Amino acid sequence: MADTAIHPSAIVETGAELGQGVRIGPFCHVGPEVRLGDGVELKSHVVVAGDTEIGAETVIFPFACIGGIPQDLKFQGERTRLVIGARNRIREYVTMNPGTAGGGGLTQVGDDGLFMASCHVAHDCRIGDRVILVNSVAVAGHCVIEDEVIVGGLSGIHQFVRIGRGAMIGALTMVTADVLPHALVSGPRGQFEGLNLVGLKRRGADRGDIAALRDLLAALATGSFRDAARARAEGEVTPMEREVLDFILGPSERSFLKPPA
Structure with a gap:
């Protein structure tokens, strides 16, 4: 708890674990099973709920809701987890949900990601390192997004889809099938356009x-x-x-x- 700063209007429930240098801004709510690593910052009006772990130096911006129950009607309140890595930037209105019993019980996000405003990461997803989800990207349940993937704004990823390392998805694309590593995909219904030469x-x-x-x-x-x-x-x-x-x-x-x- 050394050097931790909690605004008087924030609520940090008994049982929450806070690392050194954590900063919790006005009107945030941190649940009793939450673990915040060293240097995590919640800007203001951030909700972190459930069995959620957030890695060191991750910064979460106003009105994000992290760890709320899955948006899955099969979810019956079972104990599941959300684990977010280090040095992520999670912008305004982002939502990330924990896993479900049917999907392995874990949603996992890697390190050094950028999740722009209004993105959604659904239950049982696995997101790699250095991933960028541009504004309003929706990732459905059970998806795998490998390292260094960029998904353009307003795109949707169908449940169970895998996107290989280094792929790039253009804006306004609906991805309904697996995307090969280093591929470039775009279009209203995503089509393989070739290699992601810029990323390579x-x-x-x-x-x-x-x-x-x-x-x-x-x-x-x-x-x-x-x-x-x-x-x-x-x-x-x-x-x-x-x-x-x-x-x-x-x-x-x-x-x-x-x-x-």
Whole structure:
């Protein structure tokens, strides 16, 4: 509790655990099972409820509601959790829900994310590190969003969809199928547009890696998608190709957004 600052109008219920240097602004409400890491800041009018853990130096802006019960009619009050990592920026009116018994009981958010105003992260999602959800993105239940994904504003992610590392989703896109790592997807009903070249270059991918990914996508565009992936996986591939192939051959509840033939 050293150096912790709590505004007199805030309510911090008995049982809540606060790390060093936590700052809780006016009219916030922190529930009895909440754990705030060192340096967490709740700006004002923030509600943190349920069995919720928030990692060090995360900042939450006014009117966010974190840890409220899942928006799932099957939820019957079972004990489930929400775990948020370190150094996230969670902006105004963001909502994040804990898991459900049917989905494993845990919603997990990684480190260093930016969740812009009015985003929603539903029950049983797994969100990776350095993810950006732009304003009003809605992520439905049981989704997996891997590291370094950017989802454009006003987009929706269908339940059980997986989005691979480094993918970029354009604004106003409805994503109803799995998105390959490093893919660029856009359109009212998301369509595979090619590689996320801007993201790859920002992360330091060299021309050889990018050329190999292009060759892989061309191979996957012909014939049976999974059969082509299995055949390619049996040969020698680059680490980035292996990442895409492992994603395709991994467990999934959805179909795939596929490269155009």
